[in-house]
Amino acid sequence: MPKISRIESIVPAIKPLKKVAAYARVSMQSERMMHSLSAQISYYSKIIQKNPDWEYAGVYADDFISGTNTVKRDEFKQMLSDCEAGKIDIILTKSISRFARNTVDLLETVRHLKSLGIEVRFEKENINSMSGDGELMLSILASFAQEESRSISENIRWATKNRFEQGIPNGKFRIFGYRWDEDQLVVEPEEAEIVKRIFQNFLDGKSRLETEKEFAAEGITTANGCRWVDSNIKVVLTNITYTGNLLLQKEFIEDPITKRRKKNRGELPQYFVENTHEPIIDMETFQYVQDEIARRKELGALANKSLNTCCFTGKIKCPHCGVSYMHNRRNDRGYMEYWNCGSKKKKKVGDGCPVGGTINHQNMVKVCMEVLGLTEFDEDAFLEQVDVIYVPKRYVLEFHMADGRVITKDCPNTGHKDCWTAEYRAKASAKRKKNGTKCIGASGFTGKIKCKNCGCNFRKATQPSATAKDGKAYYWRCAEHSNGCKTAGLREDVLKPLFADALGMAEFDDTLFRKKVDFVWVLSETELEMHLMDGTVQTLNYEPPARKCLPRTEEQKEHMRKVMKSIWTPERKAEMSERMKQMRKERGENWRKEK
Missing domain, CATH: 3.40.50.1390 (Resolvase, N-terminal catalytic domain)
Structure with missing residues (x-):
C-alpha cells in the first residue's frame, strides 16, 4: 500500500x-x-x-x-x-x-x-x-x-553684563506701580497710590502685618488680583526702582544647568543707573525707610507693636537653633501660657530643636523672682539685671546676668497639671459622657449609645465569633462592664440594620445617624430607646444572634478525653468526694437549694 x-x-x-x-x-x-x-x-x-x-x-x-x-x-x-x-x-x-x-x-x-x-x-x-x-x-x-x-549661557551672561554696563535692563521686568511704554517705565496712577500708602504706613510706625490686614479689610489686591501679604509689602519697601533709579543685576543664575536663581549679595558687580524714569518715592524717604527696616530688624519682635510682646520677648534663646523662644497661649484645656523654640514655627531644616518641650510662663516668672531675689516680679529689674536666658536642655534655664554671672535653674513644665482643675475635670468628664472621645477608630455609635443603668457610654470591643463572616464580632459594651455593670453588650452587625430600618435608610450611614440621633438608651438585653434630634423617641427591639458553637473534630474530642483522664486521677476523685460530704454535712438537708 x-x-x-x-x-x-x-x-x-x-x-x-x-x-x-x-x-x-x-x-x-x-x-x-x-x-x-x-x-x-x-x-x-x-x-x-x-x-x-x-x-x-x-x-x-x-x-x-x-x-x-x-x-x-x-x-x-x-x-x-x-x-x-x-x-x-x-x-x-x-x-x-x-x-x-x-x-x-x-x-x-x-x-x-x-x-x-x-x-x-x-x-x-x-x-x-x-x-x-x-x-x-x-x-x-x-x-x-x-x-x-x-x-x-556664558555668552548670554556676557551680553547681559554689557547691557548692564550701558544702563540697559535685561528685558521688560514687571513692577507694581509702573507699566512699560515701549522702552520706558511709565507710572500707573492707581497702583502708585497703593505704593505711596505702603511707604506712608511704614513711616507712621505701622508694621507690615498691620498694612496686610488693612488692605485685606479694604479689598485692595496686587496686580494679579491676589491678597497683599508680608513678603509682597517687603519687596515694595526695599525696591529702589520706586525712586526713579534702576539697580541692575540684583539676581543671577548660579548654574546654567540647574537654572537656580540666586540673590546677588556681592558675588557679582551691580550697576546703579540714575534718573531712568519718573519716581513714585523720593530718595530721602526711601533711605529713611531702609534705616528704619534695619533698626526694627535689630530690635526683633519688640519693634513690631502689632505683636503682644513682654519683657521676656527676645530674651529667651535656644543655644542649639540660634533663635528666640516664642510666646504662646491656649484656652482649650483651661488658660495656659508657655514658650517654645522659634524653630518650630519657622520650620527649620533638620530634625527640629534638640531641646524640645516648652517652658511654663508662670513657673519661669517664679524662677526669675528667685534668681533676682524678689518677692514680687519686677519687669524693670529683670530687664536691667538679665542679659539673656539660654535653654541648654529641657526644663533647664541658664541666666546670663549683666554683671557676668551665670546662674542655672530647673524650671519644670507643670502647665497641664495646673490647668487641670477640679472644675475643668468635671466639665471635660461631662463632655466625654455626652459626646464620647474622638479616638482612633471612632464611629457613628461613639458617644451615642448609653447605659440606662449607670449612665456611661458604650465602648467598642472585639471578640471571636462563630457567626461573623471573618470570625470576629464587634460588640458595644458599657464602659463600666469590667467594674460590675450587668447591662448586656450589643452586636454591631445587628445594630446597624436595626437603626437603618428605624431611620428609613436603605443601608446604614454613619454621618446620617449622627445627624438624626441624639443618643440611644440601652434599657435591657432586648430593649433600646432611641432619642432623635427632633425630640421624638422610638423604642426598638434588639434580638441578639443565637449562640453557635463550632463543631469539634474527632481529633479534638480524643484530645479532650485524654486531658480529662490525666486530670481526673483517683486521688483527685477521693479529694472531691470528701469535699462534697463536708458540704452536705454543713448545709443539712436543704444543701441543694442554697446558692
Missing part, C-alpha cells in the same frame, strides 16, 4: 509593526523657531508613516523649553509615560541636544528606555541606543551638548 503524507497549509507569519514615535523641541520663542518646530513635526510624521514596517505612535513636541532638565517638559514626560505603558517601541529625534542637554538626564533616560526594550535613534549623530557602543558615544556627545549649553 502506498504511503500517504498530509501536507499542512502554511499560513504566512505577519511581522508585527514597530510602534514608532518622534520627539522634537525648540528652546527659544521666535517665528523662525516656530517654523523649525513645525518642520520637525511634519518631517518625522512623514518618515514614520511611509515606512511599511512602522506604526505611527505620534510626535511629541516641547516648545520654548530648555533641554537642561526635564521638569517643565510636559510632552517629554508624557512620551516616557507612554513608553512605560507599552505604546512605543522606537523613538526618533533630530539630535542629542534636542533630546537633552544634561548628560545625567540623557543617560538615565536612555538606560531606562533600554531596560524597557525601547530604542532611541539620534539622526544627526547616527547613534542607536541599543547598539554596543551607543551608550559610550552618547556619554561623549552629551557632554559636548551640555558644555555647548553652558557656553551659550
Whole structure:
C-alpha cells in the first residue's frame, strides 16, 4: 500500500509593526523657531508613516523649553509615560541636544528606555541606543551638548553684563506701580497710590502685618488680583526702582544647568543707573525707610507693636537653633501660657530643636523672682539685671546676668497639671459622657449609645465569633462592664440594620445617624430607646444572634478525653468526694437549694 503524507497549509507569519514615535523641541520663542518646530513635526510624521514596517505612535513636541532638565517638559514626560505603558517601541529625534542637554538626564533616560526594550535613534549623530557602543558615544556627545549649553549661557551672561554696563535692563521686568511704554517705565496712577500708602504706613510706625490686614479689610489686591501679604509689602519697601533709579543685576543664575536663581549679595558687580524714569518715592524717604527696616530688624519682635510682646520677648534663646523662644497661649484645656523654640514655627531644616518641650510662663516668672531675689516680679529689674536666658536642655534655664554671672535653674513644665482643675475635670468628664472621645477608630455609635443603668457610654470591643463572616464580632459594651455593670453588650452587625430600618435608610450611614440621633438608651438585653434630634423617641427591639458553637473534630474530642483522664486521677476523685460530704454535712438537708 502506498504511503500517504498530509501536507499542512502554511499560513504566512505577519511581522508585527514597530510602534514608532518622534520627539522634537525648540528652546527659544521666535517665528523662525516656530517654523523649525513645525518642520520637525511634519518631517518625522512623514518618515514614520511611509515606512511599511512602522506604526505611527505620534510626535511629541516641547516648545520654548530648555533641554537642561526635564521638569517643565510636559510632552517629554508624557512620551516616557507612554513608553512605560507599552505604546512605543522606537523613538526618533533630530539630535542629542534636542533630546537633552544634561548628560545625567540623557543617560538615565536612555538606560531606562533600554531596560524597557525601547530604542532611541539620534539622526544627526547616527547613534542607536541599543547598539554596543551607543551608550559610550552618547556619554561623549552629551557632554559636548551640555558644555555647548553652558557656553551659550556664558555668552548670554556676557551680553547681559554689557547691557548692564550701558544702563540697559535685561528685558521688560514687571513692577507694581509702573507699566512699560515701549522702552520706558511709565507710572500707573492707581497702583502708585497703593505704593505711596505702603511707604506712608511704614513711616507712621505701622508694621507690615498691620498694612496686610488693612488692605485685606479694604479689598485692595496686587496686580494679579491676589491678597497683599508680608513678603509682597517687603519687596515694595526695599525696591529702589520706586525712586526713579534702576539697580541692575540684583539676581543671577548660579548654574546654567540647574537654572537656580540666586540673590546677588556681592558675588557679582551691580550697576546703579540714575534718573531712568519718573519716581513714585523720593530718595530721602526711601533711605529713611531702609534705616528704619534695619533698626526694627535689630530690635526683633519688640519693634513690631502689632505683636503682644513682654519683657521676656527676645530674651529667651535656644543655644542649639540660634533663635528666640516664642510666646504662646491656649484656652482649650483651661488658660495656659508657655514658650517654645522659634524653630518650630519657622520650620527649620533638620530634625527640629534638640531641646524640645516648652517652658511654663508662670513657673519661669517664679524662677526669675528667685534668681533676682524678689518677692514680687519686677519687669524693670529683670530687664536691667538679665542679659539673656539660654535653654541648654529641657526644663533647664541658664541666666546670663549683666554683671557676668551665670546662674542655672530647673524650671519644670507643670502647665497641664495646673490647668487641670477640679472644675475643668468635671466639665471635660461631662463632655466625654455626652459626646464620647474622638479616638482612633471612632464611629457613628461613639458617644451615642448609653447605659440606662449607670449612665456611661458604650465602648467598642472585639471578640471571636462563630457567626461573623471573618470570625470576629464587634460588640458595644458599657464602659463600666469590667467594674460590675450587668447591662448586656450589643452586636454591631445587628445594630446597624436595626437603626437603618428605624431611620428609613436603605443601608446604614454613619454621618446620617449622627445627624438624626441624639443618643440611644440601652434599657435591657432586648430593649433600646432611641432619642432623635427632633425630640421624638422610638423604642426598638434588639434580638441578639443565637449562640453557635463550632463543631469539634474527632481529633479534638480524643484530645479532650485524654486531658480529662490525666486530670481526673483517683486521688483527685477521693479529694472531691470528701469535699462534697463536708458540704452536705454543713448545709443539712436543704444543701441543694442554697446558692
